[in-house]
Amino acid sequence: xxxxxxxxxxxxxxxxxxxxxxxxxxxxxxxxxxxxxxxxxxxxxxxxxxxxxxxxxxxxxxxxxxxxxxxxxxxxxxxxxxxxxxxxxxxxxxxxxxxxxxxxxxxxxxxxxxxxxxxxxxxxxxxxxxxxxxxxxxxxxxxxxxxxxxxxxxxxxxxxxxxxxxxxxxxxxxxxxxxxxxxxxxxxxxxxxxxxxxxxxxxxxxxxxxxxxxxxxxxxxxxxxxxxxxxxxxxxxxxxxxxxxxxxxxxxxxxxxxxxxxxxxxxxxxxxxxxxxxxxxxxxxxxxxxxxxxxxxxxxxxxxxxxxxxxxxxxxxxxxxxxxxxxxxxxxxxxxxxx
Amino acid sequence: xxxxxxxxxxxxxxxxxxxxxxxxxxxxxxxxxxxxxxxxxxxxxxxxxxxxxxxxxxxxxxxxxxxxxxxxxxxxxxxxxxxxxxxxxxxxxxxxxxxxxxxxxxxxxxxxxxxxxxxxxxxxxxxxxxxxxxxxxxxxxxxxxxxxxxxxxxxxxxxxxxxxxxxxxxxxxxxxxxxxxxxxxxxxxxxxxxxxxxxxxxxxxxxxxxxxxxxxxxxxxxxxxxxxxxxxxxxxxxxxxxxxxxxxxxxxxxxxxxxxxxxxxxxxxxxxxxxxxxxxxxxxxxxxxxxx
Numbered sequence: 102x103x104x105x106x107x108x109x110x111x112x113x114x115x116x117x118x119x120x121x122x123x124x125x126x127x128x129x130x131x132x133x134x135x136x137x138x139x140x141x142x143x144x145x146x147x148x149x150x151x152x153x154x155x156x157x158x159x160x161x162x163x164x165x166x167x168x169x170x171x172x173x174x175x176x177x178x179x180x181x182x183x184x185x186x187x188x189x190x191x192x193x194x195x196x197x198x199x200x201x202x203x204x205x206x207x208x209x210x211x212x213x214x215x216x217x218x219x220x221x222x223x224x225x226x227x228x229x230x231x232x233x234x235x236x237x238x239x240x241x242x243x244x245x246x247x248x249x250x251x252x253x254x255x256x257x258x259x260x261x262x263x264x265x266x267x268x269x270x271x272x273x274x275x276x277x278x279x280x281x282x283x284x285x286x287x288x289x290x291x292x293x294x295x296x297x298x299x300x301x302x303x304x305x306x307x308x309x310x311x312x313x314x315x316x317x318x319x320x321x322x323x324x325x326x327x328x329x330x331x332x333x334x335x336x337x338x339x340x341x342x343x344x345x346x347x348x349x350x351x352x353x354x355x356x357x358x359x360x361x362x363x364x365x366x367x368x369x370x371x372x373x374x375x376x377x378x379x380x381x382x383x384x385x386x387x388x389x390x391x392x393x394x395x396x397x398x399x400x401x402x403x404x405x406x407x408x409x410x411x412x413x414x415x416x417x418x419x420x421x422x423x424x425x426x427x428x429x430x431x432x433x434x435x436x437x438x439x440x
Numbered sequence: 441x442x443x444x445x446x447x448x449x450x451x452x453x454x455x456x457x458x459x460x461x462x463x464x465x466x467x468x469x470x471x472x473x474x475x476x477x478x479x480x481x482x483x484x485x486x487x488x489x490x491x492x493x494x495x496x497x498x499x500x501x502x503x504x505x506x507x508x509x510x511x512x513x514x515x516x517x518x519x520x521x522x523x524x525x526x527x528x529x530x531x532x533x534x535x536x537x538x539x540x541x542x543x544x545x546x547x548x549x550x551x552x553x554x555x556x557x558x559x560x561x562x563x564x565x566x567x568x569x570x571x572x573x574x575x576x577x578x579x580x581x582x583x584x585x586x587x588x589x590x591x592x593x594x595x596x597x598x599x600x601x602x603x604x605x606x607x608x609x610x611x612x613x614x615x616x617x618x619x620x621x622x623x624x625x626x627x628x629x630x631x632x633x634x635x636x637x638x639x640x641x642x643x644x645x646x647x648x649x650x651x652x653x654x655x656x657x658x659x660x661x662x663x664x665x666x667x668x669x670x671x672x673x674x675x676x677x678x679x680x681x682x683x684x685x686x687x688x689x690x691x692x693x694x695x696x697x698x699x700x701x702x703x704x705x706x707x708x709x710x711x712x713x714x715x716x717x718x719x720x721x722x723x724x725x726x727x728x729x730x731x732x
Contacts, residue, residue, distance in 0.1 A: 152619055172623050179623040185616035189638040199624035202634070252624060 102163055102255040102288050103128045104149060110157035111144050118144040120312040121158070131282050131289045133299035136309030137335065142292045143260055145309075149290060150258050151175040162255060178249030178287075180259040184241045186233040192244050193229035196220070199252035219247040222281065239270040246278075250285070259291035263298060275302050296336050300324065308332055330438045333371045340377065340412045342386075344370040344437060351437040354386040354406055356430070360437040372435040374401065374415040379422060385429035388412065392424055404430055482700050485693035497683075497694040502671045506679035507698065509587070513675060514655045517594045521651050525602025526644070530636075532603075533610040534618060544607075550599050558596050559664025562589060566665075585667030590675060593661040598654045605647030606640055613639060646713045653706040657699060 104126040111119040119141040126132045134142040147153040149160060151172035159168045167175060186195050193216050200212045207215075220226050223243040225236075233241055242262065249257060262278070263271040279302055282289055293299050299306045300320040307317040316328050327333040330341075344353035344360075346368045351360040353370045360368070379390075379402060388404040391411070395401075395418075402414040402422055412430055416422065487494055497503055528547055532540060550558065564570045566583040576583060583589045617639065621631040637644075659677040666673040674682060676699055684692040 150623060152623070172619070173625055173627070175623075177623060179620070181616050181620055183616060185620035187617060187620075187635055187638075198621070198626070198634075202621075202624060202626040202630050204625070248620075248624065 103161075104256060104288060104290065105161040106145070106149070106158065107161065108158040109145070109148060109155045109160060111141070111148060111153060112156050118312055119148070119155075122309075122312070122314055123158075124307060124314065124317070126288060126290055128288055129286045131279070131302065131304045132291075133303035133306045134290065134292045134309060135294070135296060135299040135306050135335075137294060139311070140309040141312040142294075142309050146258050146260055146290060146292045149256070150177050150179045152179070176252075176255045178252065178254030178257045180242075180245045180249050180257075180262055182261040182264055184233075184245040186241055186244055186248070188233055190232075191229060192225065192231050192233070192236065193220070195233070195244055196229075196248045196251050198248065203252060215251060219251055222250070222284075223247045224277075238266050239274060242266065242274060243277075246281070250287075254287070257287050257289040259289070261292055261294070263295075264293075271298070278302065300336075308335065310335075327436060330369055330371060333436055333438070338374050338413060339371045340374065340410075342370045342372075342406075342410060342412075344368045346437065346439070351435075354408060354410070355384070356386045356432045358432055358435050358437065363437060363439055367440045368437050369440055370435050370437050372432055374413045376433045376435060377412060377414040378431045378433060379404070379414055379416060379420070379428055380431055381426070381428040383429055383431075385431040386412070388428065388430050390422055390424050390426045390428070393422060406430070479700060482693050482696050485689060486697040488693070489690040493690050494694045494697075497688075497691040498698070500691075502674065503679060503691075503695055505671050506674045506676045506695070509590070509674065510656050510676040512587070513591050513594050514652055516591050517598060517655045518648060518652050521595055521598050521655075522602050522644070522648055524599060525604075525606060525647060525651075528603040529606035529610050532607055533613075534615055547600050547603050550597050551604075555593075555597050555658065555660030555662075556664060559593055559661040562593055562596070562661070562665050566592075584665055585669065585673060587673065589665035590662050590673060593665045594655045594658050597658050597661050598651045601651035601654060602644065602647035605643045605650070609640055609643045610636075642713050642716050646710060649706055649709045649713065653703060656702055 104124075106122055106124040109119060109122045110117070122141070122145060124145075134145060136142045144153060148155050151167070151170060155168055159166055161167060162175075172179075187198065190198065196216045196219050197212050200207050200215060216229065217226075220229055223246060225240060225243055225247070228236060228240065233244065236244070242265075246259075246262075263274055266274065275298060291302070300323075303320065305317060306320055306323050308315050308323065310331055316323055316332050318326075323332065324336060327336060333339050334341075342353040342356075344351040344367075346352075346360050346363045346365050348365070349359070349361045349363070351358050351363070351368055351370055356370075358370065386406050388406045390402055391405045392403040393400055394403070399418050400416045400420060400422070402416055404412045404414060406412065414430065528543070531537075532544060532547075563584065565572060566576065566589065567573045568577060568584075573584075583592065617635050618631050621635045622628075626634065657677060658675075659681070662675055663678055663681075666675065666678060668674060668678055668682065670679075670682065676695060680692050680695045680699070683689075683695060
C-alpha cells in the first residue's frame, strides 16, 4: 500500500509540531523518519496511524483519502516505543487480541494457528504462555511486532522500535526486522533518532528538523551528498572550519578545497574524521595533536589548530602519532556550505 | 576468613537503643489510648447488659430501619460514585482538554470541605427557602429530610474516593495500552473492558471499599439533611447518636458495634486488595514495569 502525505500540518496548542510535510512512501518500501527530538517525526507517524488527526493537509493510503479515518478502521499495525503489551495477557493472548476484537469473526482454531505461525515468524515458539513481564526486552519487542502483524495491516508503523534495547540486541533485531520486511514486503515506516539505525535498515531516509523535511533519499544519497550543514552534522561526527570562498575554491586555515558553484564570501567547511589525514611535514592546516584515543577500528586523534579549533581525525591503527606532536591536517574531501 | 557477622546494620541518626525504646513506647501507648481502647469499649459496652439487650437493640424496628437505610444509601451512592470516579479518572488521564486542572480541584473539594458545610449547602439548594426548594415542593418532590437528600449528601462527601485511587495509577500507565488496543481494531467499550479495567481493577476495588466505608459511616452531612426522623430518615450513625442522647448507652454501643464490624471487614478487604494490587498473585500486573 502506497502512502502519500500532502501538505500535512499539526499544531499542539501553540506549538507547530509538523509544518507542511509532503511525503511519498512507495508500496513495499521501508522508510525511516530520522530527526532529533522535537522534529515532529513521531507526530507524523501517529498521524499516518490515525492516533492523531492532521490539522491541515491530506494523508492517502493508495488512492483513498485516509485523513479522517480513525485508527480503529485504518488497518495499520503500530509498534509502540515501549511496546504497550497488555500486561495481564499472555504473549499468545496479546498476539490474538487483534483477531479476537476484529469485526471479521474467526474460528478459535484459526486464531490459534495464526498465533502459532506468528510466534514462529518472530522466533518465540514455546513462549506463548508467558506474561510480558516474564520475557526480555528484545522478546517483548518481537511480541509487539507479531501482535501488530496479526491483523494483516496494510501498513506497518514503528515508533523508535529499538530505542529501549541495549546495543547488541538492537543490532540483531535490526537485521531481523529487515529480513521480516523482505519476507512480507509490507510498506513500513519507522521513526528513529539513531542515524546508524536509519541508514542500516531503511531503503530511504527522510530527515526532519523542526517539523520540516530537510532532506530525503537513499542512505547512500544522504550520506554522500548532504544538502545542509544540519544533515551533515546530524548523520555523524563532523568537523567544522570557518572558510572563505573565492572563485570556486574554499580556503580554511591553510587548506584549500573545491567549492564549485558557491558564491564568494563566508562559508563553513565540514569534514568527517575519516576525511582528514595527518602529515608531519608538507602542507595543510598547521596543528598540534592534543589527544589520541584508541579504538578497535583505528585511532581517533584530536588535533588543535593555531586558531584553537579542535579537529577529530580517524587514522589507521598502524599510524604512530602521539600527543604533543606538531604537523598538518590535510583534507581528503569536505563539504562547504555558505553561511 | 573471620566469623560471619550477619544481621548487623550500621547505626543511623537517632538509632540509639534509648531513643528507639522511647519512640516505640510513645507510639504503643498513644495507639492503645487513641485507637484500641475506644474500639474495645464498643465491644464491652455493647454487651454490658447482656446478649439479650444486644439482640433486642439490633432487632428493634428503628435499628433495623437504620441499617436498611444505610445499606440502601450505600447501594445507590457507591455505584454512582464508582461510575463517576472511573469517568473522571478516564477523562483526566486519557484526554487533553481545557479546564482539566480545574476538574482535578473540583474532584478534591469534598475532601477538604467539612461535611457539615456540604449538608448546609444542600439545605440552601434544596431547602424550602432554598434555590430549587419551592419548585420541587410544587411538584411534590421531597429531597431534604427524606431519603434522596441523605443519598445526595453521602454521594457528595464520598465523590473523590474512587477517582483519587485511579488517577495516579492511570496516569502512570499512560495511554499506550488503549492506543494499542484501538490500533488493533478494538472498540471503545472493548478497550475499556479488556484492557483498561483489568489493569486498574485492584485500585478500583480498593477505592470502592473505602467509598463504601465512608458512605456507611458518614455523619455530618447526612445529619444536616436527614432531619433525624426515627424509623424514617435515620441512618446507622445518626441512630447511634440518637440512642446515646436517649441514655440508651448499651443500645448505642450495640449499633456502633455493627459499624465497627463493617470497618474491620473494610480493613481486611483493603489489606487483601493491596496485596493483590502489589502483584503477588500475577507477576504481570505491574505498571512500574513499563518505565524499567
